Structures are given as C-alpha cells and as structure tokens.
Amino acid sequence: MRNIWIICNKELRSYFTSPVAYLLLTMFAIIFGFFFWNSVGYFDRMSLQSQMRGQSFPMSVNEYVIRPLLSNISVIGLFFIPMMSMRLFAEEKRTGTIELLATSPIRDLEVIVGKWLAAVMLYAVLLLFTAANFAFLFKYGNPDWRPLAIGYLGLLLQAGGLLAVGTFISTLTKNQIIAGAGTFAACLMLWVLEWVAGYETAPWAKVLAYCSVITHYESFGKGVLDSKDAIYYVSLIFLGLFLSSRSLESLRWRS
Template sequence: MKNVLLICQKELRSYFASPIAYAVMAIFGLIFGWVFYNASRDFVRYTLLQAQGMGQGGPMSVNDQIIRPLLGFAGTIALFMVPMITMRLFAEEKRTGTIELLLTSPVKDIEIILGKWLGALLLYVCVLLMSMLNIALLVLWGKPDLRPVLVGYLGLLLQGGCLLAIGALISTMTRNQIIAGIATFFISLLLWLLSWFTAFDSSVTATVVNYMSIVTHFENFGKGVLDSKDVVFYLSMMFLSLFLTSRSLESLRWRA
C-alpha cells in the first residue's frame, strides 16, 4: 500500500510539473462553465416567462433542467479527456527507460499499476472539482436536491475510473504516447457509441452490446438513481482492465 501511494504521488507530481494537468483542467473548466452558463441562463429566462404566465409545461426543477444534462455532458467530455490523462502513464516510461527503475525495484507489478491508475484518477477528480465550482453556485442560489448530485458525481467517478483503467492498459502496449492517446480515444468513443447503434433494436445481441456501452450505465446515475447493476458493471470493467494491464506489463518482461 505504501508503494502504491508512493507511485501515485510521483504520478501526480509529474502531471502537475507538466502542462497536462493544467491544460486538461482549464479546457474542462472552460467548456463546462460555458455550458453551465447557457443552461442556467435558459433556465432563468424560462422561469421568468412561466412566472408571467406565458410558458407552458410542468414545474421547473434545477435538478432536472440543469444538473442532469450538465453531468451527462461532463461524462461525454470525460471521453475526450481520459486519453490525454492516460496516454503517458506507461508509454513514456517505456520510451525513456524509467520503466526499468520501477520493474527492478522491490515493488509488485500490481502496486505500480494501482499507483499509476490512482494518480490518474486523482487528476480526474481535480478536473471534476472544476465543475463543482459551478454546481456550488447552484447550491447557493438554486436549492437543488443534493442526493442526485452526489450520485451523479459517483457515476462520473466510476465511469472515469473505468476509462482510465482502459487507457492505462492501452498505454502499456506502446512506447508512443500519441498512439496510446489516439487508441484510447477511439476505444472510449466506441464504448460510447455502442449505445447509439442499438438504440432502436431489442434483439439479444443488441441488448448485450448495449450493456457493454459505458454511457448506458451512466444514465441512471445522472437521474440520481443508484443501481447496483451499474456499479457492478463499472467495478468489473475496472477490475478487468487493471487485470489485463498487469498481464500486459508481465508480457513486457518476456518481450522487452
């Protein structure tokens, strides 16, 4: 455990010593802030119209009209951010040869993997914190229901952990960061698009494929519904990816 934290700390330091961490946080903060601004502006306008008796429709809710779409949107941006975070994890160490230091130190492979994954996850949490600034404004003035917000963030965390584990796996397979990044991006995109291909299909294959989509499982979290089925999906995906990462790292020793 000590080793995991040690490597995690080192990863975080490298992220914050390079522009990656700041770039990812700034881009996410800007995009999320802009979408948040638009959503809140529309919400306020619509509420005013309704108050003047001119709008129709049901009661307005900060949770349904602002927070839910925003968290869903954050989940989508995560698909684009995760490759930027994970591409260097192993690829860079393989290229510069520092992987030899890690693999010849008295540390287990799994400790290296968990440390790196945890470091990436913490950076991802920092990125999510940027969006919490905006949500905090809503809490101050909009009095939303907090439970769905927390469940939504838990969902983002699980989804992120899952994608980061996949990214880590891909990063062990090449010594080229760019290739690792692009491959991770397309695989994340594929996992996301799976739900599109099968949206109007109800055959068994479609159900299975749909189940594999990483976004399908986020929908419930977005609504504030904590379903053990989705949690299990994310946890098992994480476990599988990290396990494959350890296999891939092991095979590196045989090939290197």
C-alpha cells in the first residue's frame, strides 16, 4: 500500500508540475461550462413554456439537466482519458526511468496501480470542476442529490475502466502519441460497440453490446445503482491492470 501511494503521489506531482493537468482541466472546464450553460438555458426556456401552458408540475431538474449532462461528461471523458493515461508508462520507457522502477524493491503491480490511481484522481479533479457547475442548480433549485452522486460514482468507475485500458496501452510503447492514439481508438470502439444492438439480435451482437462502456452507464445516469453495471466496470479495471502487469513482465523477457 505504501509503495502504491509513493508512486501515485509522484504521478500526481508530475501531472501538476507540468502544464498537462492545467491544460486538461481548463479545456474540460470550458467545454463542460458550455454544455452546462446550454443545457440550463434550454431547460429555462422549456419550463417557461410549460408554465405558460399551465402544466401543474414543474419540470424535473434531475431529469432534464443533470441526467443528460452526466452522459455528456461520460462522452467528453472519452476524449480526455487518452491524454491522461498516454504518459504513464510510455514516458518512463522513453527516458529510461523505467529501469529505476524495475530495479527498486517494489512490485510491478504496485507501480501500475499507483499510476492508474493517480490518473483516476486527476479525473476526479476534473469531475470536481463539473460539480462547481452543478452547485448552482442546488443554489437556485431543489434537485435530488442522490442520482447525482450515483452518476458521479458511475463516471468514476467508467473512467477507471478506460484508464486501466489506457495504462495497458501505455505499457506497450515508448511513444506517447502512439499510446494516446491507441487509447483513443480503444475508447471510441468501446463506445460505439453498442450500435450493433440497434439492428442485430444475434448472441454475438448482444455480447458486443454488452462490452460497450456506454450502455453500462445508462443505469448510473438515471441514478440507479445496478450491480451488473458496476461489476462490468470493475472487471474492466481488473482486466486493464492485469494486462498491464503481464505486459511489464513480458517486457523483461523480451527486451
């Protein structure tokens, strides 16, 4: 545990002592701010109209603002995740610092988990920025906080899975760009896999659709904690980290 924390701490520092973290956070804040502004503006107009039509119940902020915004975050996240994970091992391999880690009394898995955890934490900081936007909804409205909390949990799990895949891809190359592009492709594929379910009902299509990260987010987005979906994300995390450790191990036997 101590070793994991040492590595995690070092990674977080290197995110935040280089422009990487600030750049990602700023871009994300701007993009999400725009989504939020649009979403709230639209909600404002719609609820005004519904009031004029004399509907008795006000529109739900949870349903019309929070839920779509959460799935927006999950999609924007797909673009940001490769940028967070591409550095993790590719850079160490390029500069040779991997030799320091590999010859220190610390297990490969501790290095991997430490690095992955740092990336997840950076993503969590990203989510904090979105929380600043949501805070306004609580100031001027009265949404339910529980679906939002579950939505955040889902986002963290989803990012955890994708970052684990990204970590694995980063162990495969010395080149950050290749790691980033590969992770982006993987994220995109995992996102669009569910499309096959739209026209095909054969078992293989169901399997493919099951593998898609987006389908498993639906329940979280609605504020429902479904163990089936949580298990999917946790398995993805384990798979990614396991493959990373195999990849590091094979590096020693091949190199």
